[in-house]
Amino acid sequence: MWPIGLCIVTLVIIWVTNWIHRWRNPRCNGTLPPGTLGFPLIGETIQFFIPGHSLDLLPFFKKRVQRYGRLFRTSLVGRPVAVAADPEVNHFILQEEGKSVEMFYLDSIVKLFGKDGASTHATGHVHKYLRTLVMNNFGFESLRDKLLPKVEAVARKSLDTWSSQPSVELNYAISQVMFEFISMELFSYDPSASTESMSDAFINFLKGLVSIPLNIPGTTFHKCLKNQKKVMKMLREIVEERCASPERRHGDVLDYFLEEMKSKTFITKDFIVYIMFGLLFATFESIPTMFTLVFKLIMEHPLVWQELKDEHEAILRNSQTSNSTITWEDYKSMTFTFDVINEALRMGNISLGSFRRAVEDVRINGYTIPAGWIILVVPSALHMDPETYPDPLVFNPWRWKEDGGSKIRVKNFTPFGRGIRSCPGAELSKLVAATFIHAAVTKYRFTKIKGGRVVRNPMLKFKDGFYVKVSEMVTEGGGSAAEDA
Template sequence: MWNTIGLGVVGLVVIWISNWIRRWRNPKCNGVLPPGSMGFPLIGETLPLIIPSYSLDLHPFIKTRLQRYGPIFRTSIAGRPVVVSADPGLNSFLFQQEGKLVELWYLDTFSKIFVQEGESRTNAAGVIHKYARSMFLNHFGAERLKEKLLPEIEQVVNKTLSEWSTRASVEVKHAASVLVIDFSAKQIISYDVEKSSESLSETYTGIVQGFMSFPLNIPGTAYNQCLKGQKKILAMLRDMIKERRASPETNRGDFLDQICKDMNKEKFLSEDFIVQLIFGGLFATFESVSAIMALAFELLSEHPSVLKEMMAEHEAILKNREDPNSSLTWDEYKSMTFTLQVILLLLLLLLLLPGLLRRALKDIPAKGFTIPAGWTIMLVTSSLQLNPNTFENPLEFNPWRWKELDSRVVSKNFLPFGGGTRQCAGAEYSRVFMATFFHVLLTKYRWTKIKGGKIFRNPVLGFGKGIHINFSEK
């Protein structure tokens, strides 16, 4: 009898599991789902996404599925159903529907790092997004750069490269991360690395290593360390806010001063909102600019003709000055035509993230398919810029290509600083920082690549064991 009961229980369990797997592989939809696969239960297709690809091309996870299913397909990542779209028409439409059909969204890892529990994920739309953008432009926009930040950036780059030249070898991705975040944090929160008990660069490095990992919060995992780093920085920012509000007469003139003063006027400026805004702003500058610098050293070492033309451009700037030792001016920065073309190409190849994420607020018709309400949408805008039909030989490091391309084609198919209503307010700041770095480097220093790890995507850009450079003064 007990054997019969046992076999019955096993049979019921098998039926339940089979039914559960069937429902997983065939999600409910009030229409026709895009083609694709949901992968294994719970983990979905996460593992193929994080397998390293040693190429600057689109990650194979995305590229092979675009070839197999077309520009719109479904999958499951980290246990969540996702529709991936590389269709330019649909992507453009969805960008314009923010707050209507879609909202800003993060996978679970992103959500727990960048969004407070219970906080609305549409909190960056409308008035709040306008305020946040205005704040960043006031402190990092073109006028601020022209009037104040450009000479300060040049000064800190001079100091940094001088220090790098005393070392036998510099791992440039990490070293550039320290340079960028220390300077950005000084402008935002008056951070002084020499006086602070917390190393922002080290903490953010740990966060970056874990933020695209599977959200398994177990001690010892990359995700667990990532969350610990986040909590440490958020606690530091909260203490700073309390200190500033307790002493409003102290004026440092930074981003945090201004936003603390505005808390009395703007109801949406809660402590939670401010710490997340600053945390995200620091993260954006930390990872993107340092990754571009590291990629530049790797590619410039392989393309001496590009390096030669860049050097000629910067030497010409010195020759045209009355005083060769004077500081870099805004007009000189704007005259760096070829350098800015190199930076633009580095941005095209960088693809720091595989796509921009949104969530469907309601069922969305999409090219004959339906995106169900609640599903995550990954907008793969980068598929256009690496499409040979859009840009000839897209993986070729050829900055001269920009001279031959129609500006309308470039603006339509290349969105290095976001898309839709979310163009990055720090775009000019990033360009100025990189151009100034190249100016000081190429006019005052020699450099040699000693060794370099393989560049890979998993799916974010990585540099293996790092790119190691030796610097020396001219």
């Protein structure tokens, strides 16, 4: 019996060794990008989720870019991945969608948005239809003609409310404010009419968005799924209620969908629920973190706060309106404000990156990315490149004035993606930040109470929150309105 048992053990060892060898040396009709796929199945997933505690590049990316270069291979949650951190490669990959690559979503995203959700399968004419819809409601013309005064009113009301409180956790506070604003535009959501808070459920859902997809009680992903189901249930109730009273109009996006459902076969109640959820995500996801980071950075840099104050007080002095509300011309004249926002976006790298899947072998820079591999386009590596951005960890809005920022903007600055999949909420995010800055620096004083430590895990978060005291200024002058306690 012993020789038979020894033979079985030997065969198992040979099979496992061969399996590991094939895992680490996958077939390729060319030369694979440098790197390693790590352990079978696990890959380098554990290393990927090791947090960074600064605004610097995620340690996982930084170490591998230094070791292998700007295009390398790895494996995450059992999938081989090519990571692209080069401006030319990134530009090429994003332009190849619909040709050699296709859109790809992480397993966790697919599960959270729903396997059959239109938000994760919007391709072809459906994607074009949805993008047109978003741009019509949150794009340039809508911001100019409809949303600017609404956002300004929200900014003034919010700051006034915050100033009456001992302190506010800035990230959570702006999350609540913007959720209510966007959900009102989408489906006239009234939080007072519900026994449960949709905003809290949605905000908690976002906290676990990029996590290991283990649906086990106690895990981040399990909590995320519970909050997703809660939000979806509430959205279904809203859609059903509106369908039961078709004669009542609200003037929101849901009205438009219900009307379109009469003539377009692909629009169903389930489709509308998924799209409402997806639109909430697309227009809301980046705003709270970006907003909090902008205010954290300008509070830590009094010279920046003062130049912003000078710019916005000049706008008030030159205002053509009797009530000093912002006009579109005022908004477009906030040049230093946009420099500040761009610099915060560059350093914050709110988005992890864009995922694509190679539908055929992709050859680039002498390497081959095999068909079926996932490609992760990482803009943060470009934003922290010292050759393009000297002293990249230094918050320096004035760098954007040099050469008009033309060198930076071409292919080296993509905070909201690029091409047909660029974030549809990008311009809304900037408008929100700019209008809050305008109201804040001209009328209020911000004092840090506690928190503000950043962590990347892998998305940017504020580990202990960021608590500030907002005080209305009684008199003019007196130096900077920012105090960092």
